[in-house]
Amino acid sequence: MSAERRQGRSQSTYIIEAGLRMLKVLEALRGTNFEPVNIKRVEQRTGYSYEFCRRALITLKAAGFATESSGGWQVGTKLMQFATNFNEVCITALSQQSSEKSELSNQERDFS
DSSP, rough: HHHHHHHHHHHGGGGGGHHHHHHHHHTOOOOSSSSOOHHHHHHHOOOOOOHHHHHHHHHHHHSSSSSEEEEEEEOOOHHHEEEOOHHHHHHHHHHHHHHHHHHHHHHHHHHH
C-alpha cells in the first residue's frame, strides 16, 4: 500500500477488535486482590458472551498469560514477568529523567 493511501486512512481502521477484546478479558482477571475469578464474573465484567470469555481464557492460558485453578482464573506467569520488566523500564526512565533534571539545575546554577 502506498504512503499516500495510508495517510488518508484513520487510525481506527487499523484496530484489531479481537485484540482489544482479549485485553479486556485480561483486565477482568485483575479483581480486587488478584483473587481467582470464575468465567461468569469475567463475562459480567467485560459484557462479552460466556463462550467468548471461555475461549479467550483458554487462549490466554495456552500463551502463559492466564492460569486456571479450582477457584477460577488468574493472571499467568508471562503477564507477571511482563509487568515486572515494564516496571523496571519505567523506574529506569524516571531515574534518568530525574538525573537529567538535576544536571540541568546544576548547569543553571553554574551560569548564574
